[in-house]
Amino acid sequence: MKIGVLAIQGDFAEHLVALKRIGVEGREVRLPEHLDGLQGLIIPGGESTTIGKLAVDFQLLEPLKQFGRVHAIWGTCAGAIFMSKDAHRDQPLLGLMDITVERNAFGRQIASFEVDLDAPYLPSFNGSSHPFHAVFIRAPLIESVHGDAQILTALPDGRIVAARQNRWLATVFHPELTNDDRFHHYFVELAR
Numbered sequence: 001m002k003i004g005v006l007a008i009q010g011d012f013a014e015h016l017v018a019l020k021r022i023g024v025e026g027r028e029v030r031l032p033e034h035l036d037g038l039q040g041l042i043i044p045g046g047e048s049t050t051i052g053k054l055a056v057d058f059q060l061l062e063p064l065k066q067f068g069r070v071h072a073i074w075g076t077c078a079g080a081i082f083m084s085k086d087a088h089r090d091q092p093l094l095g096l097m098d099i100t101v102e103r104n105a106f107g108r109q110i111a112s113f114e115v116d117l118d119a120p121y122l123p124s125f126n127g128s129s130h131p132f133h134a135v136f137i138r139a140p141l142i143e144s145v146h147g148d149a150q151i152l153t154a155l156p157d158g159r160i161v162a163a164r165q166n167r168w169l170a171t172v173f174h175p176e177l178t179n180d181d182r183f184h185h186y187f188v189e190l191a192r
C-alpha cells in the first residue's frame, strides 16, 4: 500500500507524518510520474487557488483527474475545494466530487476554530467510538452534495463538513494537525 500526498503547496508534510505513524508508505507527488504505483492520493490544506494554478503549471491537472477516476483521493480543506465540481469561482478544480463548496465560509483566518464532531463511521480501536476533534482553518463549507455524494459529517446546526463519494473523501477540517489518525485509517481502507 502506497499513498501519495500532493506536495506542491500547503501542509503535505503533516499528512506524510500521519501516514508514517500508521505504518503506510507515503510519497510526495509533484509530477505526473509520481502517481505511478500509488493506491490513493491525499490533497492537503493550503490555498486552493495556488494549488490549482501550480497543478496547471506542472501539467498535473489532467493526470490527477485520470488518477481519481480509478483511485481514492482525499482532499482536506483547500484539497476538498480542489476536489469539488463547483467553488462559485473561476479557479482550476479537479471537479471529481459532486459537491458545491463555499470558500472561507466561516470568515477570515482569525475566525478559525476547533470543535468535537461525531464520526461514528471512523474505525474504533478499543470498541468505543469517541468524537473527532476537528481543526478548522479559514475553512470552506460543503454547501450541498449531489448525485452519488453523501454527507459524512455535519456541524450541530446541519452545515456539512465532510462528504464521501465512492472512493473520494472531502473534509473541510484538518485531521493531519491532530494526533488522531482515524481519518487516515479510514482513507487507507477506501484506497485498499
Ligand code: GLN
Pocket: 044, 045, 046, 047, 048, 049, 076, 077, 078, 079, 081, 103, 104, 137, 138, 139, 140
Ligand atoms: N481558505 C483556503 C482556500 O480557500 C483553505 C484553507 C485551508 O486549506 N486551511 O483555499
